[in-house]
Amino acid sequence: MARNVPRASRCPHCNAPFTPQVSRTHYTCGYCGHAFDLEGPPSIPPAPPAPASAPTNPQVAMIIAGSVGVLLLGVIVAVFAWRGDPPEEVPPSRPQPVSSPPPAVVPPPPFVPSPPPPPRPERLQWAERDAPVFVDLNGDGTDEIIGHVSRYNSGSTDLVAAFDGKTFEKLWETLPSEGPDASSTTKVIAQGGRLVMSEQRAVNLLELETGKRLGRVALSDSPRRLCIPPGDTESVWVEVVDRKHLLFNTRTATARPAPRAPPGCATPPLSPQTCNMLRPAEHPTPCIRSSYPPSDIRGFSTQYLYRANGYTLALGSRWPGTQVPLVAVYEPGNRKPLWHGVVADGDPLLLRDTPPKTADITRDAVYILYEMEQGGARLIRRDLRTGAIAWDVAVPRTNMGTSPSVIWIQGERIYVPHWQSLEVFDAATGNLVGTLGPE
Structure with missing residues (x-):
């Protein structure tokens, strides 16, 4: 039985008008491109392609983007629902800024003062015109040397000094306190375990070990000679130029007149x-x-x-x-x-x-x-x-x-003073032991 031709004259998809023809049931809309059949159920039209040259309506674009997004989200949710609970999403770790530790407080180096420049070496010259003193002060079996020397640094200074008999290092020194002509008036002699030292108008008593002054007696004139009277153990005869000689006691640091020279002491x-x-x-x-x-x-x-x-x-x-x-x-x-x-x-x-x-x-x-x-x-x-x-x-x-x-011969040594030096030789071998003064 023949089917009646539908009277529809519009597209079931976009409602666009079209002209039906006899014995024809399948049409394609000339406006939206949707294919449909007048006798059967409408098929799902394919998505119309967007015109290539037509400008996109911003509202339509947003609606389409939103629809696609909702669709994708639904697919993702369905997938995870099928696979089980989704793992807890761990946000990607961002590198944490490494906080640098505070700079260590370095204490400033302790202040070390610059050492003072080393002292200039002494320029000593042997100046003893008379007999030096040879005495063992430290008990090592070697005599120390005590005599008159001159120091030349920024000027000339006359002094009496003691020197170690082995090292020839200076042990102590003392300055005459009076008189410019120390070279001829400064004399030394040991008596009674002490040292007697003369200067221009005085005679002094000193400790042998340290040079410490223990006493002093004034003289009427310059001294000429110091002499130990034979057999005396505590006195020194001081010959004075004006003949007002004295006998100086090394135990009491006193003196008394002694006009006559003891035997062997007169010059x-x-x-x-x-x-x-x-x-x-x-x-x-x-x-x-x-x-x-x-x-x-x-x-x-x-x-x-x-x-x-x-x-x-x-x-x-x-x-x-x-x-x-x-x-x-x-x-x-x-x-x-x-x-x-x-x-x-x-x-x-x-x-x-x-x-x-x-x-x-x-x-x-x-x-x-x-x-x-x-x-x-x-x-x-x-x-x-x-x-x-x-x-x-x-x-x-x-x-x-x-x-x-x-030359002075004392024990096992020979002492040869000359000009500015005192040379010390070993008496048995002739070897030079040391020098006091310029070398």
Whole structure:
């Protein structure tokens, strides 16, 4: 049975009008593109494509975006409902800013003051014209040395100082308090366990160990000599230039007049027999200038005679002919020399052509200073009875200044003062032990 043609004349989707045709049931809307059949149920039209060139209505775009969003959200919810409870959403961890610790408070370094510059080394010169003091202050078996020195830094200062006998380091010092001519008036001597020191118009009492002053006595004039009377254990005789001499007591630091010199203390007057004007009167070995030895030796012209323990040491030179320094030794009571000859071995023409003038005698040896034509002075030790040479050494720094005028023999050491230094030698070997003063 034929179906009636519908009378509809509009699109069931967009309500647009169209013209139905006979025997035709399927149409496509010319406006929205929706296909429909007049005899069957309407099919779900496909989504119309958006015109490519048509501008989008902002409201329609927003409605479509919202619909799509709701649809997607529903799909997501359905998926998670099917899979179970969704895991708790953990927000992505954002790196937390690392808070830097507060800067450590570094205490400032402690203030260390700059050390003061090291003191300038002392420039000491030996200036003792008379006898130094040799005494063991610390009990180590070696004598310390006490004497007059001069210090040259920013000027010249005269003082008395004590020096260790092993290290030669200064132990103490003290300044004379009066007088410009300290070089000739400052003298020292040890008596009664104390030190007596003179200056221009006074005599002082000091501790040997420290130099501490214990007393002082004024003098009427400058001192000339300090001397210990024979057999006295506590007094020092002070010879004064104006002859108002005193006897100074080292126990009480008092003095009394003593116009007459004790035996052996009077200063011998200058005469043609004065051995050397620079030789201290305090030296224990007498020396005279003489051309009369105990007996004549052919070709030996004698000039100086030293006497000790009955022995006589004669120093002179060869005559006639080229002068060569000679030496001879006489034993007590014998006019014939024990031995004699040139002062040292070697070529005699290398020696200075003057007689040696500085020497000393001990119980078993003689020590003689002689000079070379070039190279300064030398010190020689020869056996007292045979003349055999034990050693022969140079004395440092004797090629300038004056030649040594005296040597001091104390214990196992020999002290040779000259110009600005005091040279110390070992008596057994001749080795130089040390020097006080410029080196």
